[in-house]
Amino acid sequence: MSTTKHEQILEFIESLEIGSKISVRQVAKHMGVSEGTAYRAIKEAEARGIASTIERVGTVRIEKQQKKNIERLTYAEVVNIVDGTVLGGAKGLHKTLQKFVIGAMKVDAMVKYIDPDSLLIVGNRDQVHRIALQEGAAVLITGGFDADDDVKALADSLELPIISSAYDTFTVASLINRAIYDRLIKKEIVLVEDILQNKQDIDVIRADHTVRTYHELVEKTGHARFPVVDGNMRVLGIVTSKDVSGQAEDVPIEKIMTKNPITVTPKTSVASTAHKMIWEGIELLPVVDGKKLVGVISRQDVIKGIQYFQKQPHTGDTIKDLILRHFREERNDDKSVSLVGEVTPQMTNSLGGVLSGVLMTLISEAGKVAIRRFKNSDMSVENVTVYFMKPIQIESQITIRAEVIDLGRKFGKADIEIFFEGERMAKALLTAQVLDK
Numbered sequence: 001m002s003t004t005k006h007e008q009i010l011e012f013i014e015s016l017e018i019g020s021k022i023s024v025r026q027v028a029k030h031m032g033v034s035e036g037t038a039y040r041a042i043k044e045a046e047a048r049g050i051a052s053t054i055e056r057v058g059t060v061r062i063e064k065q066q067k068k069n070i071e072r073l074t075y076a077e078v079v080n081i082v083d084g085t086v087l088g089g090a091k092g093l094h095k096t097l098q099k100f101v102i103g104a105m106k107v108d109a110m111v112k113y114i115d116p117d118s119l120l121i122v123g124n125r126d127q128v129h130r131i132a133l134q135e136g137a138a139v140l141i142t143g144g145f146d147a148d149d150d151v152k153a154l155a156d157s158l159e160l161p162i163i164s165s166a167y168d169t170f171t172v173a174s175l176i177n178r179a180i181y182d183r184l185i186k187k188e189i190v191l192v193e194d195i196l197q198n199k200q201d202i203d204v205i206r207a208d209h210t211v212r213t214y215h216e217l218v219e220k221t222g223h224a225r226f227p228v229v230d231g232n233m234r235v236l237g238i239v240t241s242k243d244v245s246g247q248a249e250d251v252p253i254e255k256i257m258t259k260n261p262i263t264v265t266p267k268t269s270v271a272s273t274a275h276k277m278i279w280e281g282i283e284l285l286p287v288v289d290g291k292k293l294v295g296v297i298s299r300q301d302v303i304k305g306i307q308y309f310q311k312q313p314h315t316g317d318t319i320k321d322l323i324l325r326h327f328r329e330e331r332n333d334d335k336s337v338s339l340v341g342e343v344t345p346q347m348t349n350s351l352g353g354v355l356s357g358v359l360m361t362l363i364s365e366a367g368k369v370a371i372r373r374f375k376n377s378d379m380s381v382e383n384v385t386v387y388f389m390k391p392i393q394i395e396s397q398i399t400i401r402a403e404v405i406d407l408g409r410k411f412g413k414a415d416i417e418i419f420f421e422g423e424r425m426a427k428a429l430l431t432a433q434v435l436d437k
Contacts, residue, residue, distance in 0.1 A: 005033050007290060009041035013061065014050055019094045019159075022051055022059040044290075052076040054086065054093060062094040072096040073179060075138055075161040078119065081179050082140065082165040082172050087147050088155030089138065089162050097138065100176055102169060103128055111135065121172055126151060133160050142169045192273055192287055193266035195305035196295045204229045204293065207236050207254035211247045214239060227286040227293055228257045234291045237261055263288045264297065274302045275380045278410060278433045303378075303435065323347060323361050327400075329369060336403035337373065339366045343396045354392040359426065360384065362400050363416050367430035370402035371412035379412070379432040389426040396420050402430075410434050 009031050013022060022045075027038040042059055045051040053059040054076050062074055076093040079086060086093065101113045103122030110128065114120055116136030122128050124145040132139050133154050141147060144166035147155075155162040165172055205217060205226045218224055218241075228237040237257035247256055263286045264273050273285065277299050287295040327341030339362060347358040364381050371379065392398060399419045406413040411433055418426040 005031065005037055006041050006044075007292070009033065009038060010045060010048075010290070013041070013045045016061045018061055018063050019091055020061045022061055048289075052080075052094075054079045060090075060093050072098070073176070075119070075163070077179070078140065078176060079161075079163055081175050082163070082167055084140070084163040084165040087141075087162045087164055088152035089133075089158065089160045091156070092138065092159035092161050095138075095159075095161075100140075100173070101137070102173060103132075104169070107131065119176075121169055121176075123169065129162065130154065133158055133162070136160070138162065140165060140172060142167060142172050190270040190305050191266065192264050192268045192270060192297055195270065195301050196266060196287060196297060202227070202293060202296055204233070205239060205253055206230070207252070207257070209253050210249060211244050211251045211253070211256070212249040214244050214253065215249075223284070225284045227261075227296060228253055229293055233293045235261065235263060235286050235288055235293050238286070261286065265289060266294065270302055270305050271378075271380065273297060274299075274378065274435050275433065277302065278380070278435055320361055320365075323358055324365060327362070332401065335370075336401055337366065337370045338402070339369070339400040341398065343392060343394055343398060345394055348394045352394045354394075354396075356389075359389070359392070359418070362418070363426075363428050363430065366400040366402035367414035367416055368432060370404050370414045371407070371432055371434070374404060374407055375412060375434045378435045380435070381430060381432050382411075383431045384428055385430075386426065386428045390423075392418070392420060392425050398425070 009027060012027070012031060016022065022042060024035050024038045024042060027042065028035045031038065042051060046053060049064045050062065051059050052062050052074065060076055062076060074094055074096050078084070078097070079093070095117070097119045098115065098117045100119040100121055103110050103120050103125065107128060111131065114132055114135045114137045118137045119140055120128070120132040120137050121140045121142060123142050126148050129139050129141070129147055129151045133151070138160045139162045141162070141164045144164060146164065147162050152162060167175070203217060203221050203223060203226055205214060205228055207228050207230060217226060224241040226239055227235050228239050230236055237259045238261040239253055239257045243256045243258065262276060262280060262282065264276070265288060276282065277285065284296055284298050286293055287297055326344055327339040330338045330340055332338055343354045347354050349355055363384060368379055368381065400416060401419065402414045402416045404412060405415050411431060414430045416428045416430055417424055
């Protein structure tokens, strides 16, 4: 079976030089497809991180960032973050910046801080624009100002972007800093691709093979579950020992396999993958890019991946981290624990009441902490049923008490109550799936 036009277009885009411009019309003409087909493939290339679209410039082929450098932004991304306009140096938009410098000092002092691959954020200062480019830095002009024609020409010749944004310097710096901070949080989220890197050889079986081939593969590998693929490594199904049980040796695999199997992609989080495995009772999942098989991931891989990344340094705070920072854990008895803390202004709505999302975070965390005393494992919250909830005001000192009421091999249930000055403010029941170590 031949590769689809969609896959061929993606391969074509990936073969282009970094920095090349990509247009729907160009791709459609080169590949002999409709503009709609070309557009969909370009959008997927953006999702895969090998292309980026900039307003008034177009789509540019960029280098896919490795997770270790995910916090480094490309100049193309900066343009989109600050709603900027590219004045010159568009061929350098694919490059990444090491740091950004705010040009709020005299020229002589500023030069000390400008390095190649940095971004100078500065106002309407033509001389500074020129010097920064000569030092190997890109320039972001705040206040919506233009640049001199000779500066634009210099940016083009050096392939260093010069960008104009209507925002002020503080806003621009805040937006870029926020984007980098968000990247740091993403860097901590364990994805399937992070624990798939050492998977070189994938044990698969073809749809036109027979049960005899399956048994030979079991004997060779010691496994009992295999992805079923076609000649182009596209996943067609899954075959297990249950499927082949009682079948004759010459029965084709395509007759007994499970079609349309559950799969994950390299960008699926390990937490989500673990949830699918627990919920469906699956020991092995195919990992696909598009429809093409790129690896397999086992439950053991997932557990090891979660355990390894939990030991890594923490570099960015999520909303959950910011909430839990204001609460401490207290043990009550053998079955219950409490989270005790204050409702801060950031946790409230415009009326001064605590946000429901904050309460759900506290309820979920308290329930997991209680269950973890009995099951020292990772878990995924399956369901939270809130029976009632009274308004909780800003700066209230509250206690979230969680008691384990039921525990199985792969699940736990906790009863959760929230108290303020001895009065019960909310009551909930939480169920969590437990991932055995």
